[in-house]
Amino acid sequence: MPLLRKKSPENGTKTKILRRLGNSEKYQLAMYLLDHYRGTIVSCRYRLPYPFPFILQRKDLINMIHTAIAIAILRNRILQVGVANADSNAPRWVQLESVRLSNHIEFGFFDENDEDISKALDAMIVHELDAKFPELDKRPGWRVIVLWQQGIYFVELIFIFSRFHHDGMSGKVFHQNILEYLNNQNGPNAHHARQFIDGDILKLPKSSLRLPPPIEKVTKFSITPIFAIKTLWQELKPSIFHREASLAKWVPIQSTPSKTNIRTFTIEAPEVLKIRTACREHKTSIAGLLHGLMLASLASHLHEETAKAFKSITAINLRPLIPSSPSFEADQAMANYTTHMSHTFDEELVREMRPTLDLSIEGYPPLPPDALDQVWLVSAQVQREIQRKLDRGMKNDNVRLMRWIPDWKKQISRAARRPRVYSWFVNNVGEVDGRTFGTPWDGGGIQTWNIIRSQFVMSAKVNSAAFVISLVTTKGEELCVSGSWQECVMDDKLAHGVICDLETWLNQIASEEP
CATH class of the missing domain: 3.30.559.30 (Nonribosomal peptide synthetase, condensation domain)
Incomplete structure (x- = not known):
């Protein structure tokens, strides 16, 4: 079936429609649109190789992070897409032509005399977890916050994303992509990515890289009639029939605040x-x-x-x-x-x-x-x-x-x-x-980037647990x-x-x- 195309409202050029959202993706999108769930964060602390803490300049760090994220975007098509007709019953993934990096990447720099950036990290996570993703049809539903304090041996990289784009396991895949580039900055992937960076814009190439299929398309599910009837009854039965002793009536559902x-x-x-x-x-x-x-x-x-x-x-x-294949590795897929x-x-x-x-x-x-x-x-x-x-x-x-x-x-x-x-x-x-093997130096450090701490946080779910x-x-x-x-x-x-x-x-x- 040929792919449909529509005119992109922001620039008048044609934007490719890739596919409809899968069942799980539509559920997560509905949760987001109703303000029942906002965002997910996987944050990692990257240890700088020696002697970077002492000689690294801000502009060098910005260039490194921009290139690393560009590689992750080019490698994972789910980071390149928006959602068209989000409020309808048939939302669709659309391929964007470019990503403005400043819309998605923010840097926080601290002087040596500033307070410990761990406090800034905690405050940033609290703030970003509930922040919304604007213009769903024009921007991918993710962003990155980078925190660095001059003279400190590590960088914090906070990856915030919408659950209708992908799940928490995908956050690990993203950070593995970043770490791989940081330890191979002169490799072919880096050279390839730099070709598409034009100042603040990452131009997205026409690619054969496919969007990961929804879960119901990559494997076969089997359902027994008894399971289907019981599950759908639990989901659809009127409130009067919800009488189980295990119900969490001690914490009633309320739609606000979304905090x-x-x-x-x-x-x-x-x-x-x-x-x-x-x-x-x-x-x-x-x-x-x-x-x-x-x-x-x-x-x-x-x-x-x-x-x-x-x-x-x-x-x-x-x-x-x-099941995986030469063209599709499920464990490396950023998907739901x-x-x-x-x-x-x-x-x-x-x-x-x-x-x-x-x-x-x-x-x-x-x-x-x-x-x-x-x-x-x-x-x-x-x-x-x-x-x-x-x-x-x-x-x-x-x-x-x-x-x-x-x-x-x-x-x-x-x-x-x-x-x-x-x-x-x-x-x-x-x-x-987050381990890589580098050459020890006299002070006992290593000459490669490593992840030495990770944090996984999910926003509250209004009508769930x-x-x-x-x-x-x-x-x-x-x-x-x-x-x-x-x-x-x-x-x-x-x-x-x-x-x-x-x-x-x-x-x-x-x-x-x-």
Whole structure:
């Protein structure tokens, strides 16, 4: 079928229409248009090679970053596209002719005497996470903030993007592209990219590089009638039938304000190894453990009359299940290739856990032994559920049923009038491999760029889980855990208490003798 073309309203030239948005992409776009979800961030700290911290000039850094991002844009077509007819039921990806780099890349420079840029990083993430993406049909839905302090050995690179363009795993792919160029600045990719940079404009070439297909086009899903009926009934049934004890009625849905609160903590590399060892011994993973700890925390902060049971979500990366070919590598694709699954913690389980938690102690005490045992049992159960989901592959997955929703904005608005279903959501994008091998210098440093810290943050979801727990580990370095929630929907003291519990208990697990 020949590709359609339309006139671009901003310059009168013809713009190529690539394809319709897939089912998952349309859902994410509808969430964005309704202000139910704003943005996602994957931020990385790049260690400069010696002696860059002492001799690097601002203009040199700007040129390096511009070229690195240009390479990532040229390599990933999803970074080159806008969305036409976004408000319709048939939005389409359109190929743009160029990208104005200053619309998408911003630099923040600090003098040696300024305060630590870590504070600037935290403030920038809070601000950027909820900022909107203008002119969806004329600009790609992403931007980059670069922070550097003169004389400091690292650069912060914050990648902010819309979820209808791609998922959190794609943020890792983007940073791997950046790191690859920074360590090969005289290679063929760099020379190729510089041909298309004209001052502030990156001209986008006519390319055979294809836009990654939607998930429903790259693999086969199979659905049993019973699963389809049950799932669609849960999604479409009237509010009067939503009576499950696990509903998160303790945090009602409200559409405003569209503001995310964030609290982040890190676990150092030696402790991460100990936690992973403990998880293996208890037949679970760090993501599974976070579910167990979230259950213990909320059960300790909320009384039985308020919350008798809970329900949560895990994000599942489908890339390992997607067939690859010489022309398409799923694990390197920037696309929406994730799904999710839910976990129910029923009244009996929560009733058994609550007596093991001492609700009278002030502050953030360690977990009592009996409570920790319960956490490990819950975590192992969650991991078994995740493994069963992975073993089923593409059978009975919600993604396949999304095609039956003709108007996602109407469906999401309808769902927002019901009780909240999920109390928390755990999304682990895994490990960022930021290591490269360089030549040691006399001072013990290395002569290559490396990623030494990563952070993954998602904005609050108005009608989804009350808490969003986002995890990322930098290989050989620390684990970063970010908790986010919508402002005003719950008591900030409760929200901060839950995240403090996670930090306290993860460190407790790391400190216990094997």
